[in-house]
Amino acid sequence: MTEQKDRELYYWLRLIREFEDRISAMDKQGKLMGGVYSGKGQEAVTVGFCHDLRWDDWIFPLHRDLGAFLVKGADPRRLMAQIFGKRDGFAKGKDSYLHGGDLGNGIFGATSMLAATLPVAAGMAFKFKIRKEDRVAIAFFGEGASSRGDVHEAMNFAGVHKLPVVFVCENNFYAYSTPNELQFGVDNVADRAAGYGFKGEVVNGNDLHAVMATARKAIDRARKGEGPTLVECKTYRYHGHSEHDRADYRTEEEVITWESRDPMILWEVYLEKKKYDVEAIRNETAERVRKAVDDAVAFAEGSPAPEGPEAMEDLYAMPIDTEAR
Amino acid sequence: MLVTYIEAIRQAMDEEMDRDKNVVLLGEDVGLLGGAFKVSAGLLDKYGPDRVVDMPISESLIIGSGVGLAVQGMRPILEMQFIDFISCGFDQIVNSAATLRYRHGGQTACPIVIRGPSGGGVHGGLYHSQNPEAWFFHVPGLKIVAPSTAYDAKGLMKAAVRDDDPVIYFENKFLYRRIKEEIPPEEFVVPIGKAALRKEGGDLSVITYGSPVHAVMKAARDMAKEVDIEVIDLRTLLPLDMNAIRASVRKTGKALIVHEARQTGGIGAEIAARIAQECFEDLDGPVMRLGAREAHTPFAPAMEDYVLPNQEKIIEAIRTLAAY
Ligand SMILES: Cc1ncc(C[n+]2csc(CCOP(=O)(O)OP(=O)(O)O)c2C)c(N)n1
Ligand SMILES: [Mg+2]
Numbered sequence: 001m002t003e004q005k006d007r008e009l010y011y012w013l014r015l016i017r018e019f020e021d022r023i024s025a026m027d028k029q030g031k032l033m034g035g036v037y038s039g040k041g042q043e044a045v046t047v048g049f050c051h052d053l054r055w056d057d058w059i060f061p062l063h064r065d066l067g068a069f070l071v072k073g074a075d076p077r078r079l080m081a082q083i084f085g086k087r088d089g090f091a092k093g094k095d096s097y098l099h100g101g102d103l104g105n106g107i108f109g110a111t112s113m114l115a116a117t118l119p120v121a122a123g124m125a126f127k128f129k130i131r132k133e134d135r136v137a138i139a140f141f142g143e144g145a146s147s148r149g150d151v152h153e154a155m156n157f158a159g160v161h162k163l164p165v166v167f168v169c170e171n172n173f174y175a176y177s178t179p180n181e182l183q184f185g186v187d188n189v190a191d192r193a194a195g196y197g198f199k200g201e202v203v204n205g206n207d208l209h210a211v212m213a214t215a216r217k218a219i220d221r222a223r224k225g226e227g228p229t230l231v232e233c234k235t236y237r238y239h240g241h242s243e244h245d246r247a248d249y250r251t252e253e254e255v256i257t258w259e260s261r262d263p264m265i266l267w268e269v270y271l272e273k274k275k276y277d278v279e280a281i282r283n284e285t286a287e288r289v290r291k292a293v294d295d296a297v298a299f300a301e302g303s304p305a306p307e308g309p310e311a312m313e314d315l316y317a318m319p320i321d322t323e324a325r
Numbered sequence: 326m327l328v329t330y331i332e333a334i335r336q337a338m339d340e341e342m343d344r345d346k347n348v349v350l351l352g353e354d355v356g357l358l359g360g361a362f363k364v365s366a367g368l369l370d371k372y373g374p375d376r377v378v379d380m381p382i383s384e385s386l387i388i389g390s391g392v393g394l395a396v397q398g399m400r401p402i403l404e405m406q407f408i409d410f411i412s413c414g415f416d417q418i419v420n421s422a423a424t425l426r427y428r429h430g431g432q433t434a435c436p437i438v439i440r441g442p443s444g445g446g447v448h449g450g451l452y453h454s455q456n457p458e459a460w461f462f463h464v465p466g467l468k469i470v471a472p473s474t475a476y477d478a479k480g481l482m483k484a485a486v487r488d489d490d491p492v493i494y495f496e497n498k499f500l501y502r503r504i505k506e507e508i509p510p511e512e513f514v515v516p517i518g519k520a521a522l523r524k525e526g527g528d529l530s531v532i533t534y535g536s537p538v539h540a541v542m543k544a545a546r547d548m549a550k551e552v553d554i555e556v557i558d559l560r561t562l563l564p565l566d567m568n569a570i571r572a573s574v575r576k577t578g579k580a581l582i583v584h585e586a587r588q589t590g591g592i593g594a595e596i597a598a599r600i601a602q603e604c605f606e607d608l609d610g611p612v613m614r615l616g617a618r619e620a621h622t623p624f625a626p627a628m629e630d631y632v633l634p635n636q637e638k639i640i641e642a643i644r645t646l647a648a649y
Binding site: 184308309312 | 361383628632
């Protein structure tokens with residue numbers, strides 16, 4: 001990779017981190033309403049899968065993947081407005097967090113119902129296939145969500161038709177408080193791929209190089225019409241399930257161990273190996289991301305709060321006769 | 326004993342589990358975490374992992390396995406982390422649980438309780454604010470309860486656990502820690518199918534349930550000089566306590582039904598139709614309804630407030646009806 005790309009990837013990791021940190025801080029200050037689900041610690045997964053996608057590929061982020069929004073091209077300012085529930089958010093305030101997608105950039109907004117996006121991603125990939133478009137759909141889901149029937153149903157269909165979809169399981173070892181061993185009886189979620197007739201791969205989700213290499217293979221395979229892949233990224237969320245969760249169900253030791261495998265630190269080590277001026281890159285990047293997030297926050301704060309009657313907008317595509325109703 | 330609404334639910338589950346070893350609790354994060362809202366705090370330690378079960382994330386599984394347990398004589402309490410996720414278990418409720426007894430010609434009962442936090446007013450957005458009781462109101466074979474007080478929360482939970490039919494128990498998360506009440510220390514059960522007369526009045530009946538009960542009671546007090554309101558808290562939605570509804574409307578001649586769930590196709594529609602038919606001769610005004618507007622429950626506060634009923638809208642509806 002070129003130095004420019006190495007730096008750029010570092011920028012994305014840090015931008016997401018800065019975004020997450022700022023949101024958590026604002027939540028603590030009581031500036032945000034509703035649930036906040038930090039993806040801090042999992043940045044390499046979203047950067048690794050989204051960075052090299054084409055503009056007309058589609059992603060289906062899970063509830064902590066605000067990083068995926070950013071890397072896929074969502075305007076950080078609108079994303080922040082979305083989190084504030086403001087009019088300039090993707091949902092125009094009708095919901096917050098990642099429940100409003102940015103369809104123009106190929107970013108699908110999920111419902112809360114975990115993994116309900118997977119059948120949708122499969123359907124979209126089916127269209128790519130029947131119209132012979134070399135586009136791919138990337139569907140993210142948690143290891144907890146993997147217990148839902150929607151996951152099985154989507155993968156089964158994708159296997160039958162060899163659809164251009166990549167299923168990305170972000171295994172951060174907990175689903176809220178529930179550990180892997182109470183969630184499934186296999187060692188790896190990726191082991192299930194065999195049951196659908198496609199390939200499953202396990203990757204260190206904190207190692208951006210590893211994620212990118214695996215992502216590239218899976219995406220190429222999908223684009224060439226060779227069918228889906230299930231990639232399981234082993235990673236960790238530093239924060240609780242939501243900002244309200246103290247996460248007493250895990251040990252401090254475990255958190256510290258994972259912090260030592262931080263995706264951003266790992267990337268800095270790599271930059272050092274390449275003999276770049278890491279100190280300078282770090283400072284310059286820190287400044288850039290701080291500015292970007294400041295700007296996003298300022299925009300979101302200034303964005304108007306929706307007014308009551310706006311609640312009635314965007315329900316139907318075709319006007320309805322309210323008198324007749 | 327002074328308890329919150331949520332503590333009342335916890336106590337009822339604890340006491341029922343203590344009383345009957347066939348009572349088990351299944352749900353996501355109900356054990357180690359004690360529930361997302363801490364409604365099952367301490368129960369894993371007390372009853373162990375065979376009776377307080379942290380389930381994989383699948384509402385369909387939680388409810389379906391509950392049916393299997395029930396056929397074996399167990400009495401499972403099945404938690405939906407938020408009631409909004411009940412839609413992910415829809416088939417197991419309406420096709421599996423609700424028809425279990427019927428399709429076996431009465432050979433078995435289905436003593437399950439499906440419970441979870443419902444309701445808006447907390448900026449929960451589209452998927453953490455729902456009031457889906459009407460979806461299930463349409464299904465024969467189910468019972469539905471929706472307590473508005475700590476006393477009823479406890480008593481109805483006990484009744485639900487002891488009931489041999491599938492009961493959907495709608496908790497109101499807005500009320501979880503907002504209300505605190507003195508309840509008797511000794512054992513009590515609130516029967517399913519009985520409404521509560523919260524306030525007697527002669528001019529107008531307001532029939533309601535869940536969190537709007539409190540807004541309606543406040544309106545009744547605030548408007549005492551203007552109009553003498555009678556307040557019926559349904560507590561059970563299926564089966565409806567038509568005796569209580571008829572008695573009240575026959576006395577006052579006016580009925581307003583208030584619920585937080587969508588007005589169109591809501592439970593109020595059935596009640597209004599029954600009143601129109603059964604109390605026609607007694608009515609002095611149109612049967613009125615107030616529910617949520619024709620939209621999803623949005624996140625941003627002004628829009629949420631616009632969609633959901635509130636104190637102001639309740640007062641306005643009462644004034645309109647009182648003027649007839
Ligand atoms: C169908 C459904 N059931 C329950 C929930 C409540 N819930 C939200 S996130 C979550 C845990 C998800 O765990 P996982 O899939 O591993 O993703 P993570 O949060 O760890 O990223 C639960 C149970 C939900 N959103 N959807
Ligand atoms: Mg997880």
